[in-house]
Amino acid sequence: MALFSVEDLRVAFRRRGRATTAVRGVSFAVEPGRTLALVGESGSGKSVSLLAATGLLPGHAEVGGRALFRGTDLTRLTRAELRRVRGRHIGFVFQDPLSNLHPLKTVGAQIAEAVTAHERVGRAALRRRVLDLLGEVGIKDPERRIGDYPNHFSGGMRQRVMIAMAIALNPELIIADEPTTALDVTVQASILALLRRLQESHGTALIFVSHDLAVVSEIADDVVVMRDGEVVETAPAAELYAAPRHPYTRELLAAARHGRALVRPPSAPSAPSAPSGPDAGGVPLLRASGLHMSYRGPGRGEPFRALTDVSFDLREGEIVGLVGESGSGKSTIGRIVAGLARPTAGSVSLRGEAYNGPGGVRLPKSLRPEIQVVFQDPYGSLNPRRTVAATLAEPFAVNTGLPAAEIRTRVEALAARVELPPTVLHRLPSQLSGGQRQRVAIARAIALRPSVVVADEPVSALDITTQTQILALIRRLRDELGTSFLFISHDLGAVAALCERVIVLNHGRVVEQGPVHRVFDEPRDAYTRTLLDSIPGRVAHV
């Protein structure tokens, strides 16, 4: 018999008299000791289903159907009865370990609380247990770390603390909602390994929620694919990856494969279609030489070195990937190239003309239109109070003396170029999807026909099928306009799919750079190898 089974679950949210259906008739089941993955894009209802099944949704949600845990229907229990089940029998791990840990309590106290919420334990025994748990989730030197606060821990270590809390009472089931999404790829690999190990040693069942089929392939026995609040396909993992039945599953898998096709070199040396201009004569379009960046934190002590001697070239019509984990300095480089930050030493030059060194103007007005930026967060990078048309008109209004009618024509042409329907021009950013917003941001960046676009994690906030479309758009724009892109990403798959060359950063230093297929197929640096080995989905040939 299944340990936990959800049958015909329906969830609707009622607000101001109007009901929105979030989940329509979802069923799945997990056996003891097995791992079930719920996969879907944002808004597919995967998290809501689990929250509803475990009674964690707020009062205005209407829940129908059954959620049987060892034969008891959780949707029928009172709040007090549910509290006894949660924590003791079902443990939870959520995506953002920082906001789910109390900032003013030590990690030891928080793990202890997970125990004392359900059991009475003596002080010494409790401490013993917390130390054991910390050790079990791989926190080194637990004796010393037990009294630390969450802000002393890295993202990965915080997630380990969350896992320690989830397994504190040895529950039969752990529900992990996107537990590795906020983490770097090498950390993600270690957390997945930890979850697998714990599961084997304790025989715990695991429900793993993710938007990423590649990550899921690392851990799942069975996979449930969800879309728009419905289950589109349920299958054992091996079967699903080998022979997906539903078209949507195939689409998701294709997107995952497209992103992770490491062996595939980017479509033949798709020669920079824009021939280097006659005056380019050997000088690269953009050259960063000897960039250093250090910050002086509060108090004395050594300044933090964000960048150390970073040099690279960007040639005309080339897409260069800048990869590294968080804190590697890749965004800092992007900001320096775009003239939004000033390096402590070194300089950047465009067609041999140096700009943005220490002292002097960051980016002279004449070069402004030449270098543009696309930011990661498509929600933050558009002014929420201005329509798409107004946002796209801004570059022309500021930099050209064109009459209003001409600007309107240009804006329409620009929207067409990035495949935005004309109807969205009069909408506000809040009325657009994430992919549409990012198209607007890209359109704004290419409006003035810049020679360089710095794209800082342009797809990492998007769903995977949208990611594929945006990557295709960037490539097409390069082919049509000859624009060079500095593509900053932590996602090696996206870099492999898009870039000709790649620069690998670690702790503010360039550890390796070269053509993508060379670096990814025969990495020379140890760190690059670690990075590549951590990519999920290699085993299952996703």
Place this chain on the structure above:
Amino acid sequence: MSDLLTEKTYGGEEAVRRFPAVRAVLAERSVRAGLVLVGLVVLAALLAPVAAALTGHGPDQQFRAEALSENGLPIGPSATFPLGADGNGRDVLVRTLYGARISLLVGVPATTLALVAGTAVGLVAGFFPGRTDRLLSLGTDVALSFPFVVTALSLVALNRGGDGEPVVDPVLLVILVIALFSWTYFARLTRGLVVVLRNRPFVEAAVSIGVSRRRLIVREILPNVLPVVAVYWAVQLPVNILAEATLSFLGVGVQAPTASWGNMIAEAQRTSLYQVQPWFLLGPGIAMFVTVLGFNAIGSGIRSVLDPQG
């Protein structure tokens, strides 16, 4: 600037379509109740001359023969004097309605003036970190540390020319004094918002397409600050209406014989005539209560929609 204006000049229906928040605000029960109350007050202010014409009683006109008893005490409510009379035989209802005019006439410009000045200071302080910000923030703190009543009393004392006549119109002075004491809240609020907005990617994106600082403040930052500041206007207005009443009560605001709720209440209290004619005190008192309640309901309703955590 013309395109800035066209962006702003949309009709009410357009506003509802473009800003779903407007619809949500109007759906809030407390906002509706507040709008009804404030509507009543505005109506009262507008219709004050009509009431004066119907009753035949001017706001400052004294009817000693009809409205005062033989021993000089004011009469209570009657058919001709619905809320009775005051110590000088004037119609309390008509004076209360005219008082609404003074309250709005002082409160609205004073709050608006404070909004304009405070928002300007906050924009500059928030946008230029370092010395400019420190100086302006220091100025704000200094302005906040003045005691309201004492400063107001001294300013009014200074407002006497050689002949004992006020140099500046007392109503104008009251407006200025109140604005002087409420711009700081707008400045602090705006500065905090701008500091956050300044580092948002859409501002940096505007920088990288070459937008000037002036245009950055006016077109990128200001539109995101204004709705919040506008809400705060509705919150600050009742406070300022009470401030006018306080100053008039203390005799340094709107001067007799002009009717103001503050000086009416002061007169009722000073002469103890409210003991014989309670409506002398209740009329302006209730009017003030309704006004403040109305604006507070609107303000808190808007806040609960725009800031569900608050």
